[in-house]
Amino acid sequence: MDRFFPILEWLGNYKKGYFFSDLIAGLTVGIILIPQGMAYAMIAGLPPVYGLYASLLPVLMYVFLGTSRQVAVGPVAMDSLLVAASLGTLAITGIENYIAMVIVLTFLVGAIQITLGLFKMGFLVNYLSRPVISGFTSAAALIIIFTQLKHLLGVKIPGSSAFHELIMNAFVKIAETNLYDLLIGVLGILIIILLKKVNKKIPSILVVVILGIASVYYLNLEQFGVKLVGFVPSGLPSFQMPGINMQLVSELWPMALAIAMVGYLEAISIGKAMEEKAGEETIEPNQELMALGSSNIVGSFFQAYPITASFSRSAINGDAGAKTNLAAFFSIIMVVATLLFLTPIFYYLPNAVLASIIMVSVFKLIDIGYAKQLWIHRKDEFFVLLITFLATLSIGIKEGILIGVLISLLLMVYRTSNPHFAVLGQIKGTDYFKNINRFEEDVVLQEDLLIVRFDAQLYFANASYFKKELFKHINAKGIALKGVILNAEAINYIDSTAANMLKKVILELQEKGVRFYIAGAIGPTRDIIFSSGIIHLVQRENLFVKTKAAVAYFNNPEITEGLGVKIAHQNKTYSN
Known part of the structure; x- marks a missing residue:
């Protein structure tokens, strides 16, 4: 009452x-x-x-x-x-x-x-x-x-x-x-x-x-x-x-x-x-x-x-x-x-x-x-x-x-359809990966690796923007590029349109011999990665809790993350 x-x-x-x-x-x-x-x-x-x-x-x-x-x-x-x-x-x-x-x-x-x-x-x-x-x-x-x-x-x-x-x-x-x-x-x-x-x-x-x-x-x-x-x-x-x-x-x-x-x-x-x-x-x-x-x-x-x-x-x-x-x-x-x-x-x-x-x-x-x-x-x-x-x-x-x-x-729609897209680099002497435009003199970049962060949900209104920005930086890297890491910490949702776009991007990169990794995906986003079929293209071993783990694995595939791997793979549908 x-x-x-x-x-x-x-x-x-x-x-x-x-x-x-x-x-x-x-x-x-x-x-x-x-x-x-x-x-x-x-x-x-x-x-x-x-x-x-x-x-x-x-x-x-x-x-x-x-x-x-x-x-x-x-x-x-x-x-x-x-x-x-x-x-x-x-x-x-x-x-x-x-x-x-x-x-x-x-x-x-x-x-x-x-x-x-x-x-x-x-x-x-x-x-x-x-x-x-x-x-x-x-x-x-x-x-x-x-x-x-x-x-x-x-x-x-x-x-x-x-x-x-x-x-x-x-x-x-x-x-x-x-x-x-x-x-x-x-x-x-x-x-x-x-x-x-x-x-x-x-x-x-x-x-x-x-x-x-x-x-x-x-x-x-x-x-x-x-x-x-x-x-x-x-x-x-x-x-x-x-x-x-x-x-x-x-x-x-x-x-x-x-x-x-x-x-x-x-x-x-x-x-x-x-x-x-x-x-x-x-x-x-x-x-x-x-x-x-x-x-x-x-x-x-x-x-x-x-x-x-x-x-x-x-x-x-x-x-x-x-x-x-x-x-x-x-x-x-x-x-x-x-x-x-x-x-x-x-x-x-x-x-x-x-x-x-x-x-x-x-x-x-x-x-x-x-x-x-x-x-x-x-x-x-x-x-x-x-x-x-x-x-x-x-x-x-x-x-x-x-x-x-x-x-x-x-x-609001304009902002979410053109969100912040950042290329990340490792801050010297640390495990932090930050926007290279903000820390130009303090970051270490690898010629064969591209790390990007997308600061919004990934959905139909910004899917083409994401793809355009990603390939702009991929093309800038040239033939030396061997791997792309998507820092997904800020992505709280992926709709069906964006999921299909992401699958096409991954396939296109794989045809060029470029491996694709996902780091920092939160629980709801991991669920979508598994339920939408993205996981079949990325593969479980390319899913990481932290960007530094993805970078370490790219440089040496023999490295495993232990408990971190289990956390990165945990989801509602395919929990280990």
Whole structure:
């Protein structure tokens, strides 16, 4: 039961001293969660109250099922933008229909995450490399910031997931700017930034919210056209079945898959960062999928939209001293109290204040420092980041991350199809065999022997490259060559295409009177050498544990390796 309900593990070992830390952390996060949740709901195109709905049952489910002790889940900017971008491509009329579609999308996100968790597919997130994520999140942050210009300027600006269209739409509407909205928004941004610089523990977001509500109420700013959140329905969300049908599922599942994967990646990356800081490893990737999936499915029955881990709130949660997931329970209590008693106050909250909160919160997602590092040290990965960034800005959110993943996979295929191929020589006075290009003056070479190392798995994509490189060096040796030793230490797999290629190479060398040896093959590779029939051409006596043994045997075939021979020949099929 501990595996399915991680709460049982930490609750059984809960210490009294944890309670106060969890209480303070939970209340601190709750103070941030309420205005942030309302702001992020606006990014998703939903009424602000839906951000509070997403901060209740989904968060409670994570308390029971989540494996991280410090992660704070709930509405986040990235998922909110993905929801808006996903549904923005569909012809939806009326806010009620839009909300219904969001709820169905939330259910599908949860169902996909649970399915991936059940089939232990958490490893799929590894295909979202860091350059792709950095490029995507930086572009998404810019798009989020510019989608908030309509609230900052107090004008109606058509939305778009393409950055250039957002800029053009905003430029056209600049003349209609409400200066009161602009002043409120700019002051909100400045206050949040300044308070964070003074002391990070000051709840700057709460301060801005209180100042915004008070200024509207006491100065009667509504009469000057300041746009307000307006009526926020009180009470807890009611139970409603999502209106699921096959047509909706066929339309929404690709978008749901993107949100599910990005949300999972956020949760895992944030959770790992929090673990490293806390010095305690508790995250189990597939259980995290189950936890997030359950949170989203249950949330869809109570009018929530997709949730995941929050960068900012998780950091605040950890800094405030959270010890367990119980901290999230106290955050939920604050949200419940707000929905039951405080919603009338939020009528006077300016949209420009929420826009300022969003802009400051997402700005830190723009990671220029990482891009600079890649430009200096990893230019190929920098271009993956740049292409993802530009595609996300110019084409769209979903398309950007898809293009980034494809480019990243193409780079991986290119690298594995053109891996490092080294010619080895013996370091003078030692038994070490190293790359002759790195140790030119310190290696001893034999004219009649070629030693090579291939630093990758040998498969269909690099088989021809291996053969081309091998024969390039064989031809360079000329007629003096009598033996070739393949150092196979880095080869962890040989597929059928590569095995056939290798057999042809060995036969071709034997016809020229050149003997072929294999040294350092690991267990799985030895199994393939035997099962594929390569062993019938190489012969057992030409299989060695170490390169130095192969060299010694080439120079004097009377030498045997004793136990080393037995190890070199050991395999699943033909073990001695």
